[in-house]
Amino acid sequence: MSTEPTIQPTAAEDYVSAELYTRIQQFYADQMALMDHGQAEEWAATFTEEAVFPAEVTGRAGRAASARAHAEKLIREKADLRHWLGMLDVRPQPDGTLLTRAYVLTARTVRGEELRITASVVCRDHLVEEDGRWVVSERSLRRDGSA
Amino acid sequence: MSTEPTIQPTAAEDYVSAELYTRIQQFYADQMALMDHGQAEEWAATFTEEAVFPAEVTGRAGRAASARAHAEKLIREKADLRHWLGMLDVRPQPDGTLLTRAYVLTARTVRGEELRITASVVCRDHLVEEDGRWVVSERSLRRDGSA
Amino acid sequence: MSTEPTIQPTAAEDYVSAELYTRIQQFYADQMALMDHGQAEEWAATFTEEAVFPAEVTGRAGRAASARAHAEKLIREKADLRHWLGMLDVRPQPDGTLLTRAYVLTARTVRGEELRITASVVCRDHLVEEDGRWVVSERSLRRDGSA
Numbered sequence: 507m508s509t510e511p512t513i514q515p516t517a518a519e520d521y522v523s524a525e526l527y528t529r530i531q532q533f534y535a536d537q538m539a540l541m542d543h544g545q546a547e548e549w550a551a552t553f554t555e556e557a558v559f560p561a562e563v564t565g566r567a568g569r570a571a572s573a574r575a576h577a578e579k580l581i582r583e584k585a586d587l588r589h590w591l592g593m594l595d596v597r598p599q600p601d602g603t604l605l606t607r608a609y610v611l612t613a614r615t616v617r618g619e620e621l622r623i624t625a626s627v628v629c630r631d632h633l634v635e636e637d638g639r640w641v642v643s644e645r646s647l648r649r650d651g652s653a
Numbered sequence: 654m655s656t657e658p659t660i661q662p663t664a665a666e667d668y669v670s671a672e673l674y675t676r677i678q679q680f681y682a683d684q685m686a687l688m689d690h691g692q693a694e695e696w697a698a699t700f701t702e703e704a705v706f707p708a709e710v711t712g713r714a715g716r717a718a719s720a721r722a723h724a725e726k727l728i729r730e731k732a733d734l735r736h737w738l739g740m741l742d743v744r745p746q747p748d749g750t751l752l753t754r755a756y757v758l759t760a761r762t763v764r765g766e767e768l769r770i771t772a773s774v775v776c777r778d779h780l781v782e783e784d785g786r787w788v789v790s791e792r793s794l795r796r797d798g799s800a
Numbered sequence: 801m802s803t804e805p806t807i808q809p810t811a812a813e814d815y816v817s818a819e820l821y822t823r824i825q826q827f828y829a830d831q832m833a834l835m836d837h838g839q840a841e842e843w844a845a846t847f848t849e850e851a852v853f854p855a856e857v858t859g860r861a862g863r864a865a866s867a868r869a870h871a872e873k874l875i876r877e878k879a880d881l882r883h884w885l886g887m888l889d890v891r892p893q894p895d896g897t898l899l900t901r902a903y904v905l906t907a908r909t910v911r912g913e914e915l916r917i918t919a920s921v922v923c924r925d926h927l928v929e930e931d932g933r934w935v936v937s938e939r940s941l942r943r944d945g946s947a
Contacts, residue, residue, distance in 0.1 A: 515842040516830040518932040524671035524818035527826065532674065535740040536663040539754070548662040586797035588756050588773050590739055592884055593829040607833070609882050611907060613758060613773040615797035621773050626882050626907040626915050638665040650880035650909035671818035679821065682887040683810040686901070695809040733944035735903050735920050737886055760905060760920040762944035768920050785812040 510628070510648060513607075514597075522596045530596050530606060530633070533640050538589040544577030546570040554634060554643045584617040591629065604633040604640070610647075626650040657775070657795060660754075661744075669743045677743050677753060677780070680787050685736040691724030693717040701781060701790045731764040738776065751780040751787070757794075773797040804922070804942060807901075808891075816890045824890050824900060824927070827934050832883040838871030840864040848928060848937045878911040885923065898927040898934070904941075920944040 514520075533552070540549035550570035558564050563572045580587055595607040610627040632644040661667075680699070687696040697717035705711050710719050727734055742754040757774040779791040808814075827846070834843035844864035852858045857866045874881055887903040904921040926938040 510837055513830075513833045513837045513839055513842070515834060515839070515845070516826060521823050521826050524675065524822040527822040528671040528674040528818065529668050532663060532668050532742070535742050536660075538740055539660045539742065540662060543657055543660045545660055545662070548660070551662070586773065588740075588775075588797065590756060590758070592739060592886060593832055593882075595826070595829050595833065609884060611884070613770065613797070615773055617798050617800065619798070621770055621797065623770055623907065623915055623917055626880065626909055628882075650882065650907070650915065651911050651913070653911065671822065675818040675821040676815050679810060679815050679889070682889050683807075685887055686807045686889065687809060690804055690807045692807055692809070695807070698809070733920065735887075735922075735944065737903060737905070739886060760917065760944070762920055764945050764947065766945070768917055768944065770917055 511630075516595070520597065522598060526598075527594070527596060530604070530640065531594060533633075534591045534594070534608070537642075538591055541573060542586075542588050544574075544580070546573035546577060549573050552641055553645075554636065554641050557641075557643050557645065559642070559645045586615045588613045602635070603643070604631075606631045606633060658777075660742075663742070667744065669745060673745075674741075674743060677751070677787065678741060680780075681738045681741070681755070684789075685738055688720060689733075689735050691721075691727070693720035693724060696720050699788055700792075701783065701788050704788075704790050704792065706789070706792045733762045735760045749782065750790075751778075753778045753780060805924075807889075810889070814891065816892060820892075821888070821890060824898070824934065825888060827927075828885045828888070828902070831936075832885055835867060836880075836882050838868075838874070840867035840871060843867050846935055847939075848930065848935050851935075851937050851939065853936070853939045880909045882907045896929065897937075898925075900925045900927060 537549065537552045547570045550566040550573060553559060553569060555566055560572060563569050590611045591608045593609040597605045599605060608629050610629050611623055612625045613621055614624045615621045628648045630646045631642050633640045634643045684699045694717045697713040697720060700706060700716060702713055707719060710716050737758045738755045740756040744752045746752060755776050757776050758770055759772045760768055761771045762768040775795045777793045778789050780787045781790045831846045841864045844860040844867060847853060847863060849860055854866060857863050884905045885902045889901040891899045893899060902923050904923050905917055906919045907915055908918045909915045922942045924940045925936050927934045928937045
């Protein structure tokens with residue numbers, strides 16, 4: 507176990523509504539599936555224009571290019587990659603934005619080989635509303651096993 | 654990454670209600686647990702009579718027989734098998750039925766051996782309502798790593 | 801597959817409301833994250849004072865001490881451990897308490913080594929309300945692969 511941000515336990519008044527919680531669950535199911543199916547532009551549109559993700563990539567065009575390169579690499583490797591996100595925590599902020607925390611696992615299957623669970627990650631996002639949709643404005647990942 | 658159906662990104666108006674989303678989550682928790690606990694008849698009843706699943710099996714009696722054979726095989730192998738379903742997407746259709754897409758992982762533990770994650774699958778279902786319950790009328794599975 | 805309690809299939813009237821279902825999902829996301837982040841006292845407070853968990857440990861102080869020892873062991877081993885809970889079933893009881901059943905997977909990553917999924921467990925809890933919060937009064941775990 508490493509030095510990580512302290513978890514603020516969920517007080518009774520911290521529980522978010524079913525409508526909000528399931529909307530964010532649906533947002534992530536969509537975002538992960540778009541990535542895993544190589545839909546680079548659609549995936550890039552689940553972030554704000556200004557977001558910096560992955561590292562040092564900003565702007566939707568740059569983000570889409572990065573996702574496209576990643577998808578093409580998977581095709582060359584004959585690999586399917588699935589991002590699972592779970593154990594979701596959602597905290598509304600006074601300004602109407604959301605801070606989320608979730609666990610992510612990646613399942614990678616190369617044709618003809620055994621499936622491998624390649625990474626366990628804690629994902630912390632800042633979500634903002636744009637045109638009635640939630641999008642990620644900031645993402646911070648902490649991979650298990652890193653220093 | 655292989656050729657797979659394109660994901661239709663979730664537009665703001667595509668999000669389903671919390672009531673529907675959690676109902677389908679509960680449906681799958683039930684369906685997977687029934688399978689994993691060897692309750693063949695109850696599992697078979699989570700499909701329509703006409704559904705063809707698994708491959709070439711139709712009718713609830715045939716489906717139950719197939720599930721029973723599978724459960725008995727696990728007992729002989731001293732194996733526990735758990736189906737995890739997540740990253741759920743639910744799309745209501747104009748006729749009131751639902752199309753769903755989800756990721757499935759299978760965790761298999763043989764007594765005295767290490768647990769193995771044996772498969773990652775994308776599951777696409779057509780759900781219809783029968784007597785106030787959702788049941789699967791069509792299921793299509795695409796296993797990661799297949800051609 | 802081993803001898804386990806029979807699953808009561810979810811009848812149409814058994815589905816719980818979205819508000820209750822997502823509240824319990826949030827409860828578990830919180831409880832697992834507190835454990836995995838080594839917050840022993842906060843984790844211990846997600847059980848009743850009288851609960852016996854882990855085996856033979858009772859009282860929040862004893863439970864916190866047990867969790868603290870576990871967290872310190874992980875630090876010494878340079879291991880991150882993540883508890884995933886899913887496939888959740890929630891059954892309200894006539895006295896207003898809840899019986900839940902869920903699958904749990906543990907993902908363990910030691911610095912410099914590959915991630916391992918170390919256990920698959922079926923978790924059955926009895927939840928009671930205390931001061932407007934759900935807490936665990938009884939927990940029974942059945943680890944896959946055990947006799």
